[in-house]
Amino acid sequence: MKALVLYGKKDVRVTTDFPEPPLGPDSVKIAVSYCGLCGTDLHKYEGQSGSHPVTYPVPLGHEASGIVTEVGENVRDFQPGDRVTANPxxxxxxxxxxxNGQNHLCLHGRGVVKGFAEYICPPQENVHKLPDHLPLxxxxLAEPLxxxxxxxxxxxxxxxxxxxVIGFGSIGAIFVQLCKLAGASNIIVIETQESKKELAASLGATLFLNPARTDVSEEIRAAGIPNVDRVIECVGLSATMESALEIAxxxxxxxxxxxxxxxxxxxFRQYDAFQKxxxxxTSYINPDCTERAVALLASGGIELKPLISGVLTLEEMAEELVTRELFKKGKVLAEIAKEA
Ligand SMILES: [Zn+2]
Ligand SMILES: [Zn+2]
Known part of the structure; x- marks a missing residue:
């Protein structure tokens, strides 16, 4: 099958003869339609681990949607033609x-969606049906959501x-909307790319601050906000993690x-943290959150269109892993099979 395969550190190629994943008795074969590019794919490209360790060669991508083509003999709840997404x-x-109710901390967990490929075969417990009106x-985006x-x-x-909310990439843009839905009064976006200000405001941000230009804490005080009760850091750099604790x-x-x-x-300034x-x-993967993500997507409660910065072929996605031009602007999707 065709796939965008990681063969080693910074060695990624599109091949047409990658072996199709085997269909086990409990698994569901899915023809992938779309698969998102995640920050962890970039980490893997750089030779680091994602949520799970990497074994080469492996197709990248884990944020997939598609159509069921075949099911294993023990599968009851899915049939060919079902529109689905999969928890990786x-x-x-x-x-x-x-x-102990902490399945995401499983000692033997592994990734079962390698979505920059024509087919995936995850176990049935990882597959989730989509309502007809939700475009593939x-x-x-069900996985990042x-x-x-x-x-x-x-x-x-x-x-x-x-x-x-520190960092306004596609994840920050999702969090802003979730915080609005959850009833936050003030939603402060802290982001250095000022071109994102308008989108942030339209999705629910009430204050947009560029830390390269202004003293963030000063501005928050000046806006009359008595306390920053919650902080969510969506960048992953040492400097932004430090400022998350400072702003809190x-x-x-x-x-x-x-x-x-x-x-x-x-x-980590323990004394400052102590005083406050x-x-x-930290937040690790998505324990039993996929059904809620699908329901929220189906409700139309989250604006997704402005989050998607590009829809690429697998060949173009191979380039994007290097340049990251579209990734910097939002969520990049690979279109493996267009939805009819
Ligand atoms: Zn992801
Ligand atoms: Zn386990």
Whole structure:
């Protein structure tokens, strides 16, 4: 089959003879329509791990939507022609964590969606049906949205609170909308690309601050905001993680959502955090959030069109992994088979 395959660090090629994944008795064969490019794909391209370790050669991509073409003999709930998306994270169901309601921390978890390819064959428990009115193009965003829903669960935002979103890429743009839906009073976007200001405002941001130009804390005070109650960091750099803790107000919850490089670290001022009694969390993948993500997409409650910066062929996607021109602007999708 045709696939965009990672053969090693910075070695990515489109091939037409990558072996199709085998259809097991409990799996569902899906002809991929769309698959999104994720920051973790770029990490893998750079030779680092994503959510799970990488074994070469492997097609990149895990944010896929498509149409069922065949099902294994034990599969009851899917049939050819079903429009679906798939959660890429498979859990063993028998380790300590799986048995304690923390399946995403599974000791034997692995990725079962390699979506920059013509076919994927995830186990049926990873496959989710889509309502007819939800375009497959948008359904490819169910995976990043499900990760953001987990981030929101951890953020524990209360109605009327003030939240700061650091970084306004496609993930930041999803969080702004989720925070608005969840009833935040002030949504402060902190982002250096000022061209994103208008979009941020249209999606729900009430204040847009460029840290390269202004003193963020000063501006927040000047806007009459009494406290930054919640902070969500969507960049993953040491500097932005440090500023997340700095911007956080008293009693704040900070979610470090952006994925840092494996060897990076940042300065943690315990005394400052102590004085504010900060709660600092990280957010890992998307435990049981895919159904909610699909439901939210289907509700039309999230604006997706302005988040998509490009729809590419696999060949173009190979280029994009190097240049990242469209990735910097938003979510980039590979179109493997156009929806009829
Ligand atoms: Zn992703
Ligand atoms: Zn497990």
């Amino acid at each position: 994270n498979w859990y063993c169901k028998s380790c300590y964590f799986c048995k 193009k948008y359904a490819a 499900s990760c953001c829903i987990h981030g929101m669960d951890l953020l524990d935002l209360k109605m009327g609170q003030t939240v700061a 107000g008293r009693g704040a919850v900070v979610v470090l959502f952006g994925l840092g490089a494996p060897d990076s670290s940042f300065a 009694e900060l709660v600092v969390k």
